[in-house]
Amino acid sequence: MTERLYYRDAMLREFDAVVVSCTPASIGTGFEVVLDRTAFYPTSGGQPFDTGSLGAARVIDVIDREDGEIAHVVEQVGERAMETGARVQAAIDWPRRFDHMQQHTGQHVLSAAFDRLFNVRTVSFHLGAETATIDLAREVTPREAADAEAAANAVVWENREIFVRFVSEAEAQALPLRKDPARKGELRVVEVAGFDLSACGGTHVPATGMIGVIAVAATERFKGATRLTFVCGGRALRSHGRLRDAVTRATRVLSVLPEEIGDGIERLQAALKDADRAAKKTQEELAGFRAAGFRAAAATIGPWRGVLSAQPGSDAGALKTLAAAIVSEPGYLVVLTGEGTPVPVVAARSADVTFDAGAWMKQATAALGGRGGGRPELAQGGLDATSEQVLDFARRTLTDR
Numbered sequence: 001m002t003e004r005l006y007y008r009d010a011m012l013r014e015f016d017a018v019v020v021s022c023t024p025a026s027i028g029t030g031f032e033v034v035l036d037r038t039a040f041y042p043t044s045g046g047q048p049f050d051t052g053s054l055g056a057a058r059v060i061d062v063i064d065r066e067d068g069e070i071a072h073v074v075e076q077v078g079e080r081a082m083e084t085g086a087r088v089q090a091a092i093d094w095p096r097r098f099d100h101m102q103q104h105t106g107q108h109v110l111s112a113a114f115d116r117l118f119n120v121r122t123v124s125f126h127l128g129a130e131t132a133t134i135d136l137a138r139e140v141t142p143r144e145a146a147d148a149e150a151a152a153n154a155v156v157w158e159n160r161e162i163f164v165r166f167v168s169e170a171e172a173q174a175l176p177l178r179k180d181p182a183r184k185g186e187l188r189v190v191e192v193a194g195f196d197l198s199a200c201g202g203t204h205v206p207a208t209g210m211i212g213v214i215a216v217a218a219t220e221r222f223k224g225a226t227r228l229t230f231v232c233g234g235r236a237l238r239s240h241g242r243l244r245d246a247v248t249r250a251t252r253v254l255s256v257l258p259e260e261i262g263d264g265i266e267r268l269q270a271a272l273k274d275a276d277r278a279a280k281k282t283q284e285e286l287a288g289f290r291a292a293g294f295r296a297a298a299a300t301i302g303p304w305r306g307v308l309s310a311q312p313g314s315d316a317g318a319l320k321t322l323a324a325a326i327v328s329e330p331g332y333l334v335v336l337t338g339e340g341t342p343v344p345v346v347a348a349r350s351a352d353v354t355f356d357a358g359a360w361m362k363q364a365t366a367a368l369g370g371r372g373g374g375r376p377e378l379a380q381g382g383l384d385a386t387s388e389q390v391l392d393f394a395r396r397t398l399t400d401r
């Protein structure tokens with residue numbers, strides 16, 4: 001069994017050890033190295049593994065094996081495996097480990113705060129690359145989250161000591177542990193002085209002050225539980241920096257104070273809505289004037305007047321607005337084509353005209369290809385043809401009537 005140096009001294013960054021075995025890694029290239037002792041933390045209990053170096057080899061994964069050994073996965077170094085019995089100098093990537101310790105210890109304090117203030121249990125913990133989350137056993141209010149955050153930070157600022165000790169199963173049963181331990185036998189107990197007592201195999205800072213700060217980033221309530229995202233120490237500082245940059249940019253663009261950003265955006269949204277309404281009114285008026293011109297130039301088709309016209313640059317929406325304006329007076333039928341692939345086509349008729357625009361559009365799609373349909377008074381489609389082909393087809397089918 002590998003001696004776990006991090007159990008006794010979580011602040012240990014460099015150590016030497018003897019190679020017990022070195023075998024090809026089970027997945028991909030590289031080797032799994034087992035040492036007689038290690039300060040490398042293997043993935044477990046929601047905390048990710050440490051990285052670092054064994055001699056010249058880079059450690060890219062650390063696995064807690066079922067046989068009690070810790071396997072260091074290293075990338076291949078040179079041609080040969082490390083020799084059994086060799087002594088190696090090892091170093092862990094300290095910024096990464098210290099970050100994990102800040103988040104993990106912060107989690108103990110934050111979970112204990114929810115437990116002590118509101119009797120809410122922490123069901124699970126996940127430490128991600130950017131943020132960490134805890135799942136709480138019930139839905140918590142924003143007020144409760146803020147109160148727990150305040151209580152947790154008070155404990156951070158009191159710089160309480162954190163003790164680690166090993167106890168027997170019987171001794172553990174007599175201890176007021178925050179959560180029933182998952183494992184049997186000897187237990188490692190982590191105590192935040194006078195605040196929290198938990199069974200845990202992870203790495204923790206020696207005093208709460210080193211957590212720096214505990215900041216709740218988000219709460220998401222679901223199915224009677226809450227997922228709470230938080231950042232501690234260095235992550236909280238970086239998160240604050242990102243928020244500051246985003247707020248600075250928003251205040252500059254909106255010319256408001258930070259606390260007025262919401263109001264500033266609402267004002268912009270209202271102004272945009274007004275502008276949209278005005279633009280729509282103008283477009284309708286414009287369509288009305290253009291429609292009068294089209295009606296004046298309309299050709300005779302049987303007993304009616306027909307407008308068959310290509311409108312380059314128009315989409316289906318603009319065609320519909322124009323067609324509706326033309327047929328707002330009695331006696332007209334209209335086929336308009338716009339720009340695009342397939343080409344947008346709109347057919348329409350005045351209320352007194354017996355032309356069926358929907359049926360004509362079906363006829364056009366059958367003859368020219370594409371999709372389309374609609375009601376007798378207004379139909380639209382996208383046809384696999386040029387504007388000229390569509391208007392030729394309209395001329396032939398409508399004048400044959």
Ligand SMILES: [Zn+2]
Pocket residue numbers: 104108190200201202203204
């Ligand atoms: Zn822990």
